[in-house]
Amino acid sequence: MSNVPDDLKYTAEHEWVKVDGAEVTIGVTDHAQSEMGDITYVELPDVGGDVDKGNDVVALESVKAASDVYAPVSGKIVAVNTELEDSPELVNSAPYGDGWLVRIEMADASQLDALMDAAAYREHIENA
Amino acid sequence: MSDSDTLKKTPLYDWHLERNARMVDFGGWAMPVQYTSILDEHTVCRNKIALFDTSHMGQFEIRGSGAREALDKIVSRSLAGLKPGQARYGFLCDENGGTIDDTVVYRHPDDTDETHYYMVVNAGTTDGDREHVSALLPKTVSLEDVSAQTVKIDIQGPAARLPLAAICDADLKSLKRFHAIMTAVLGEVCLVSRSGYTGEYGFELYCGVEHGRAVWQALIEHGAPRGLKPAGLGARDTLRTEVCLPLYGHELSRDITPVMAGQQWAISFDKTFLGVDALRKENATGPARRIVPFLLEGRQAARPGDIVTDSSGSELGVVTSGTFCPSLNRAGGMMLIDSESAMPGATVDIRLKRRTVQAGIVDKPLYKKPKK
Numbered sequence: 001m002s003n004v005p006d007d008l009k010y011t012a013e014h015e016w017v018k019v020d021g022a023e024v025t026i027g028v029t030d031h032a033q034s035e036m037g038d039i040t041y042v043e044l045p046d047v048g049g050d051v052d053k054g055n056d057v058v059a060l061e062s063v064k065a066a067s068d069v070y071a072p073v074s075g076k077i078v079a080v081n082t083e084l085e086d087s088p089e090l091v092n093s094a095p096y097g098d099g100w101l102v103r104i105e106m107a108d109a110s111q112l113d114a115l116m117d118a119a120a121y122r123e124h125i126e127n128a
Numbered sequence: 129m130s131d132s133d134t135l136k137k138t139p140l141y142d143w144h145l146e147r148n149a150r151m152v153d154f155g156g157w158a159m160p161v162q163y164t165s166i167l168d169e170h171t172v173c174r175n176k177i178a179l180f181d182t183s184h185m186g187q188f189e190i191r192g193s194g195a196r197e198a199l200d201k202i203v204s205r206s207l208a209g210l211k212p213g214q215a216r217y218g219f220l221c222d223e224n225g226g227t228i229d230d231t232v233v234y235r236h237p238d239d240t241d242e243t244h245y246y247m248v249v250n251a252g253t254t255d256g257d258r259e260h261v262s263a264l265l266p267k268t269v270s271l272e273d274v275s276a277q278t279v280k281i282d283i284q285g286p287a288a289r290l291p292l293a294a295i296c297d298a299d300l301k302s303l304k305r306f307h308a309i310m311t312a313v314l315g316e317v318c319l320v321s322r323s324g325y326t327g328e329y330g331f332e333l334y335c336g337v338e339h340g341r342a343v344w345q346a347l348i349e350h351g352a353p354r355g356l357k358p359a360g361l362g363a364r365d366t367l368r369t370e371v372c373l374p375l376y377g378h379e380l381s382r383d384i385t386p387v388m389a390g391q392q393w394a395i396s397f398d399k400t401f402l403g404v405d406a407l408r409k410e411n412a413t414g415p416a417r418r419i420v421p422f423l424l425e426g427r428q429a430a431r432p433g434d435i436v437t438d439s440s441g442s443e444l445g446v447v448t449s450g451t452f453c454p455s456l457n458r459a460g461g462m463m464l465i466d467s468e469s470a471m472p473g474a475t476v477d478i479r480l481k482r483r484t485v486q487a488g489i490v491d492k493p494l495y496k497k498p499k500k
Binding site for chain 1: 150161162165166167168362366426427428429451452459481482
């Protein structure tokens with residue numbers, strides 16, 4: 001059973017969201033990294049750019065396939081995890097920690113209401 | 129996998145499931161793509177020992193008076209002068225020189241008079257190859273498809289001999305590359321070949337079905353303390369791509385001749401075999417397009433089918449194999465492009481999904497084993 005921390009929010013597309021005041025940090029879940037296999041390349045957006053909820057914000061590549069990560073909320077990209085340029089495997093080994101992807105300054109905090117809590121996400125992956 | 133009921137299964141299928149291998153459809157077979165991690169399995173093969181189930185491949189026993197002469201009319205490589213147990217790599221071609229399959233043909237280790245040969249072919253092409261070869265053999269020569277009765281195990285890596293030596297008394301140290309012996313492995317005779325598809329030292333074993341399961345298990349047990357890991361098709365692909373070994377359907381096909389693929393070394397141009405006329409012509413003028421290896425600067429991979437262009441955007445060809453190369457820490461592969469542009473040292477552009485990257489054409493192999 002994959003790891004699903006209780007203090008995070010989740011999307012149906014297997015992203016996690018950590019709320020920190022007006023900002024959120026996002027990444028992909030343990031379930032997602034396990035499904036994808038070894039991540040070999042991460043394409044991060046530019047800091048300062050805007051992103052709309054539901055649009056692809058990060059591209060992940062594994063040995064066999066490519067996967068898009070979608071922005072769970074709209075806002076401005078205020079930070080990206082540049083460690084992933086040389087160490088994309090952090091997404092696999094520490095998906096909730098050092099494998100974080102981007103930090104977004106939210107344009108509309110009410111968008112958080114549409115996200116799942118840990119229990120709902122656990123059920124989501126169990127039924128997948 | 130939802131439709132794994134309709135896919136063919138090797139005799140080791142249950143073992144793969146028990147190990148929670150991720151299974152994929154490869155040419156109609158349910159095969160393990162990875163057990164733990166493609167990168168891990170690739171690295172274990174380069175540094176220690178990896179074990180591959182390749183039982184989906186095809187094997188034919190070819191027997192009869194005139195077998196060697198008959199096969200020489202069908203296979204691109206001359207089989208003259210082979211010692212018992214010795215193998216040669218070559219191609220089955222159509223009359224246009226198009227590749228029907230690539231194959232390794234052994235003079236059987238037990239053969240005394242050039243009447244017994246063992247042909248190994250690819251998984252997806254086994255049935256077509258059988259029909260093709262059978263139709264060309266004279267009445268005195270028979271082809272028996274033994275694929276369904278055979279477990280094939282590849283054990284590859286610098287330490288590959290050690291677990292095998294624990295269950296086999298033969299002098300494996302002196303077995304030369306592309307030579308095979310019939311010898312007892314775990315008490316029952318198998319064909320043991322010094323060969324492989326990874327660029328590493330190692331062996332390919334051909335065993336009966338029940339016995340093959342026991343041999344696999346014994347190799348796992350004897351190998352684990354030495355770092356042996358089972359490895360799937362994902363690692364098999366990254367390993368062979370790094371040493372620029374062609375894969376049928378990618379670098380070889382009905383539309384990609386062995387000359388286009390740069391495999392002239394495996395064509396006996398002065399022999400009469402099906403396709404030789406077309407291949408001679410093509411080799412004399414030079415093929416219009418050639419397969420060449422390439423490297424990318426970064427980690428993002430070009431994939432088979434990605435379009436290759438020159439710097440002004442004119443199409444030159446297509447990527448045939450492409451992946452992140454774990455032993456190089458960067459992406460690379462092989463491409464089929466216009467021959468004038470296919471020069472080592474040249475750069476070309478590759479259109480990835482979202483951006484265009486520059487690729488450097490290089491000599492093979494992409495990965496060179498470090499000298500001791």
